[in-house]
Amino acid sequence: MSEKAMIDPAMVDRLAEVAVKVGLRLEAGQDLVLTAPTTALPLVRRIVAHAYAAGANVITPILSDEAITLARFENGHDATFDKAADWLYRGMREAFDNNAARLAISGDNPMMLSAQDPAKVARVNRATSAAYKPALEKISGFDINWSIVSYPNPAWAKLVFPDLPEDEAIVALAKAIFAASRVDQPDPVAAWNAHNANLAQKSGWLNGQRFASLHFTGPGTDLMVGLADGHEWHGGASLAKNGITCNPNIPTEEVFTTPHALRVEGYVSATKPLSHNGTLIRDIRVRFEGGRIVEAHAATGEEVLQKVLDIDEGARRLGEVALVPHSSPISASGVLFYNTLFDENAACHIALGQCYSDCFVDGAKLTPEQIKAQGGNSSLIHIDWMIGSGEVDIDGVAADGTRTAVFRRGEWAL
Template sequence: MTSAPIDPVKLDKLARVAIKVGLQLAEGRDLLMTAPMSAAPLVRRITEHAYKAGAGLVTTIYSDEEATLARYKYANDKSFDKGAARLYSGMAEAFKANTARLAISGDNPMMLAGRDPDKVSRANRANSAAYKPALQLITGFDINWNIVSYPNAARAKLMFPNDSEEIAVGKLADAIFKASRVDVDDPIAARKEHNANLKKRWSWLNGKNFASLKYSGPGTDLTIGSADGHRWKGGASEAKNGITCNPNIPTEEVFTTPHRLRVEGTVSSTKPLSHNGTLIEDMQARFEGGRLVQLKASKGRDIFNRVLDTDEGARHWAKWRWYPIPPRFRPRVCSSTTPSTTKMPPATSPWASAMPIASWAGRTSPRTRSSPRAATPPISISTG
C-alpha cells in the first residue's frame, strides 16, 4: 500500500548493504528474518541478495498488526500472560546452528495506543520471557545479526503530519536511506568509511578513559559515571562466529557501559519515545545513585511505569538503552558526533501476530555481554 513512494533503487541498495555489510552473510549460511507484513518489498529484496550471496535457506516470519490488534480486542484475559516459547526455542536452535538473524524494523509506533496498559505490559513481559533463549544468542553475539528500517505509514504520518500519507512515507523512506547511507553511488564503501569514523571516535574515547560524562540540554542535566574498565564501541562488531557484522543500520552511536550506581540528575526527551506500539511523550526522568526516582510524561506514563515494574533492575540507568543520541544528549566530551537520525525502534516480534512488538534488539554494551541478565533489556526506547 505504501510501496509506490519508496525509491526502488535505494531500497535495493539498502537490501544489499544489509546482506553484504550488515550481516556479512557467508555462503551456505541460513538466514532468519522477521518483518512486519508491510515491509514485504524490503523482505523480498533482502531475500534476493541473501540468495545471491549464497545463502542456504532464507526464512521470514512476518508480523501482522491487524492480528496483534485482534488479540487486544477479543482475547480473554489469560491470553496476555502467554508467549510463544516453543516456537522461539526452535528459533534459538536455529541460531545455535549458526543461522544469521535479520530484523526489519518498521512497525506502527501507535499500534497499541488506547489498549489496556496492563494487558500490554503483561503481553510484553510474557513475550520477553519466551524470547529470552533466542535473544541471548543475539545480544551475546553468538551469531551475526542486523536490524534495518522500513518506513511505516503511521510513523511517517506522525513525523510528517502535514503531508499526505504517500508523501510522508516517501519522506521517511528518503530519511532512512540517507541515514543508512544508501543514497550514494557506493553504499558499501560509504558504510566502511562511516565505521572508520565511528571507530576514530570510540578509540579516542577509550584513550581518554573518562570517569564520567555530563549531559545537558532542555530539561536535561545528567552526569553518568563510567564503569571501571569500560570500553567504547560503535558501528561494526565481531560476533563469536568470527563474522564482523553491523548490527544497526542506520547507526550513529558510540556507546559504553555506565557505572551501575553513579548516575545523577535529570534527563528529558523532547521528542516522542516509542515502546512496543506505545508512544511516550514529554518524558522526564530523575536519577539518584544510578536509580530512577521520579518519572514524568504527558502521555504513556502508565505503560512506562509498568515497564519499570518488570524487575528490580528496570529502574537502573544501566539497563536503559537510549538511541539515537540527539545532539542535545551528546556528551560534552565528544564534540564531533554526527547528527541525530531517523532511527527506528527495535525489531518486531518474530511472532508479533500473536503478541505486541517485542524488543529483541537492544544495543549490547561490553558489560551486558558479560552479564546475561542484562541481555534482556526491559525497555528499549528510541526517539522518533
Template sequence: MTSPSDFAEKLARYAELLVRTGVNLPEGGKVLLRAPLDAAPLVRQVARAAYRVGAADVRVHYSDPHLALALFEEGTEAAVEYVPAWLAQEQRAMVADGYAFISIVGEDPSLLAGVDQGRVARRSKAIAAATRDVNRAISGMAVNWTVAAMSTPAWARRVYPELPEAEAVSRLWNDIFRVTRADLPDPVAAWNAHLARLERLSAFLNERQYAALHLRSELGTDLTVGLAQGHLWQGGAETAQNGIRGVPNLPTDEVFTAPHREQVDGIAVASKPLSARGQLIEGIRVRFAGGRAVEIHAEQGEDTLRQLLETDEGASFLGEIALVPASAPVAQTGTLFLNTLFDENAASHIAFGRCYPTNVQHGENPEALRAAGGNDSLIHVDWMIGTPRTDVDGITAAGEREALMRAGEWVVS
C-alpha cells in the same frame, strides 16, 4: 517524487546493504528475516541479495501488528500472558545453528495507543521473560544481527500527518535512504568510511577509560554517569563470536558503553519524545540518585513510563550511555521518526534497563557483568537527552575533566 526505476534501484542497494554490511553474510550463511507484512517488497529484495552472496537458507517470520491489537482488545487475561515455550526454543535453535538475524521495523507507532496499557505491559514482560536467555545471547553478539526499517503507510502517516499517504510514504523512504546512505552510488564503501570514524572514537574512549561522564544541556540536563569497571565503548561495526563483523543498527551514529549501575546522579531531561508501547511519552524529566531513577515526571504518557520502570528491579537503572553528534544525518532531517532506531541516532541518549554484555570486559559472564557494575533487566528503553547545545566532559579517575563534546559536536577525533 522518486521515479519507479530510481526507487527500485535504491531499494535493491538498500537490501544489499543489509546483507553485506548489516550482517555481512558469508557464502553458505543462513539468515532469518523478521518483518511486518507491509515490508514484503523489501524482504524479497533482501532474500535475493542474500542468495546472490551464496546464502544456504533464508527464513522469514512475518508479523501483523493488528493481531496484537486484536489480542489486547478481545483476548482474555490468560491469552495476554501466554507465551508458547517453542517461541524461545526456535530462536535458541537458530542461534545455535548460526543464523544471522535481520529485523525490519515499520509498524504504526500509535497502533496500541487506545488499549489498556496494563495489558500491554504484562504481555511485554511475559515475552521478555520467556526469551530472556536468547535475547541476552543475541545482544551479546553470539550471532550477527541488524535492525533496519521500511517505509509503510501506517508509519509514514504518523511521521508526516500533513501529507497525502503516497507522498508521506515516498518522503519517509527518501529519509531512510538518505540516513542509511543507500542513496549513494556505493553505499557499502560509504559505510566503510563512516564506520572507520566511529571506530577511531571508540578506540580513543577505550584508551582514556574515564571514570564518569558529565552531560549538561540548556534544557536542564545536569547528569553525572559513572562508567562500569572495565567498560568498553562500541560504535558502528561489531565482531560477533563467529568472527564475522557486521553493523547491528542501520542507521547508526552513536558510540556507547555501559554505565555503572549505582553511580548515576543528577537530572536528565528528554530532548525528544519517546515512542514506547504505542504511546508518545513527552516532556520526560528524571532525577537519579545512586544509580536509580528516584523522581519521574512526563508531561504526557507518564503512566506508561512508570509501568516501564516497574517491569523489574533493574528497570529503573541505566544500561547504556550513548554519544551522538548534533550533525548526525538523522538529526539533519529535522524529523521525529517515532521509532527508536532512528530517533536515538539523532541525539545523545541514555537507556533504562539492560546493558549490553559486550560493553564490559568478560560481560558474557553474568557474575562478572554484575560485579563490574553492569545492569540487568527485561527491558532496554533508549531516550534522547542530547541537543545542539549539549556539552559532555570525561572525568578521569583522578577527578580531572576533559572536553569530549561542545555544542553537541565532538571536539576529539
C-alpha cells in the same frame, strides 16, 4: 488526475544490499532467519535475493501482520494472552546454535496496540519474551551476526508526516530511512566502511582515555554519569563470536558504553519526546542520587513514565550512555521518527534498564554477578531517551579529577 507516489525500487534494492553486505555481512553457507511485517514485503523480497546471491543456505522469512495481531486481541479467549509459540522460538534458538544469521525488519505501525487492553498487551509481551529468551540470548550475546533495518509502514508514515497524504507520507518516510541508512550515497557499502572507521576511531579514543565519568552540562542538565568499572566503548560494526563483523543497527551513529548503576548524580532534561507503547512522553526531567532516579517529571505522559520506572529496581537506573554528534544526518534531517532505531541516532542519549554485557572489557567471559559487581545494571526494560542537542557540552573526568573536552556545543571536541 494524480499519479500515486511510489517508493523508488532502486533504493529498496540498495537498502537490501546494505542489509546483507553491511548489516549482516552474511557468509556463504549461513542460514538466515528473517522477521518482517507484511508491509515490508518489497524490501524482504530484495533482501532474500541479495542473501541467496551471497550464498545463503536456507532463508526462513517469518512474516507478521497487523490485522492478524489485532485479531488475537479482539477475538481471543482469555487463556491465549499468556501463551506463545514456544516451538517456533525453540526452533530459532536451534537455528542460531547452528550459526544462522538473524535479520529483523522493523516497520510496524507504532500505534498498533494503542486501542487494546494494556493488561492483555503486557501479558502477551511477557509470554513472548519468556519464550523468545533462549533465542534472544544468542543475539544479545553476539554469538551470531545479526542486524535490524527498517521499512515504511503506512500508519508509521502518517505519524511522522501527518500533513501529507498517505502515499506521499510513505515516500517521504522511505526517503528519510534511505538517507539515514546511507543508501542515498553513490556507493553505500563504501560509505558504510568509512562511517564504521570513523566510529571505531572515536570509540578507540574513548577506550584509551578510560574516563571514570562523563559530565553532561546544558539547559536543564547537570549530570555526572559514572562509567562501569572495566567498561568498553563500542560503535558501528561489531565482531560476533562466530567471527563475522556485522552492523547490528542500520542506521547507527552512536558510540556507547555501560554507565555505573550506582554512580549517577544530578539532573537531566530530555531534548526530544520519547514515544513509548503509543504514548508520547514530552519534556522528561529527572534527578539521580546514587545512580537511582529519585524524582521524575514530564509535561505529557508522566503517568506512563512513572509506570515504566516502577517495572523493576533496574528500571530507575542507567544501562547505557551513548554519544551522537548534533550534526549526524538523522539529527540534521529534523525528522522525529517515533522509532528508537532512528531517534536514538539523532542525539546523545541514556537508557533506563538493562546494560549490554559486551560493553565491558572481555565482557563475554564475565558472569552476571561480575557484571553487577562492576556496575552493570539489569532490568526487564531497555528504554533510550535523548539528552543531547547543539547546546550540550560533555567533559570526560578521569579518576584523579582531570577533565578532557569530549563534546562542545553538541559536536566531538577531539
